[in-house]
Amino acid sequence: MKARPLHGWDLAPQEAMALQARLRARVERADRVGAVRRVAGVDVGFEADGRVTRAAVAVLDHPGLALVEQAVVRVPTRFPYVPGLLSFREAPAALAAFARLRTAPDLILYDGHGVAHPRRFGIASHIGLLLDCPSIGVAKTRLVGVHRAPANRRGAWTPLRAAPIDGDGTGADETIGAVLRTRAGVKPLYVSIGHRVSLESALRWTLACTTRYRLPETTRQAHRLASGR
DNA sequence: GCGACAG
DNA sequence: ATCTTGTCGC
Numbered sequence: 001m002k003a004r005p006l007h008g009w010d011l012a013p014q015e016a017m018a019l020q021a022r023l024r025a026r027v028e029r030a031d032r033v034g035a036v037r038r039v040a041g042v043d044v045g046f047e048a049d050g051r052v053t054r055a056a057v058a059v060l061d062h063p064g065l066a067l068v069e070q071a072v073v074r075v076p077t078r079f080p081y082v083p084g085l086l087s088f089r090e091a092p093a094a095l096a097a098f099a100r101l102r103t104a105p106d107l108i109l110y111d112g113h114g115v116a117h118p119r120r121f122g123i124a125s126h127i128g129l130l131l132d133c134p135s136i137g138v139a140k141t142r143l144v145g146v147h148r149a150p151a152n153r154r155g156a157w158t159p160l161r162a163a164p165i166d167g168d169g170t171g172a173d174e175t176i177g178a179v180l181r182t183r184a185g186v187k188p189l190y191v192s193i194g195h196r197v198s199l200e201s202a203l204r205w206t207l208a209c210t211t212r213y214r215l216p217e218t219t220r221q222a223h224r225l226a227s228g229r
Numbered sequence: 230g231c232g233a234c235a236g
Numbered sequence: 237a238t239c240t241t242g243t244c245g246c
Contacts, residue, residue: 049238112236
């Protein structure tokens with residue numbers, strides 16, 4: 001599956017931020033998802049002191065969650081890690097991995113945020129938009145937003161809001177994601193809309209892909225491939 | 230000026 | 237993210 005060439009990647013940080021502000025208007029936050037038979041997990045790792053980026057895509061069937069296809073690529077790292085600009089470090093490598101797939105997935109779970117981002121355009125949204133595929137951001141830690149802790153049961157979640165809640169708790173701030181407990185006794189995950197998926201669906205799909213561990217099986221498989229095992 | 234800060 | 241020892245849980 002090939003990405004739409006909406007822009008180049010050789011950008012300075014300021015240009016990258018301007019691009020995000022421009023593209024965020026094209027993110028779809030409502031469901032436009034067809035039959036989901038294949039779910040892709042994506043993760044990226046680094047080698048040689050960070051000079052080489054290793055991106056992996058693991059495609060699992062649904063609802064079986066068995067690995068049906070995989071792709072791994074190694075490319076030179078060309079952008080530093082800057083909070084809020086993760087796309088420009090990881091996306092080129094991830095898209096190269098997607099280009100190697102024989103069959104396009106129906107849904108993508110990315111290890112990072114979607115619209116729960118300073119400019120509402122995290123890497124999960126960026127990847128989903130360029131591939132024109134429904135996508136969900138599933139991050140292990142917070143980038144922006146405030147929230148309460150969800151109850152300690154699988155499936156419990158609390159909204160992730162864009163700004164501090166008023167002293168009396170009646171603030172009407174924008175909800176940019178959810179904090180989801182995928183398993184009792186472990187740290188919750190940060191789930192947000194990537195592209196073409198509602199937050200409710202994002203939560204449902206994330207749970208559907210998460211069976212016995214903290215992270216979705218899609219993410220676990222991709223991480224395994226990206227770290228070379 | 231001082232923290233916060235996906236991976 | 238990556239590096240790494242010790243420790244806890246299943």
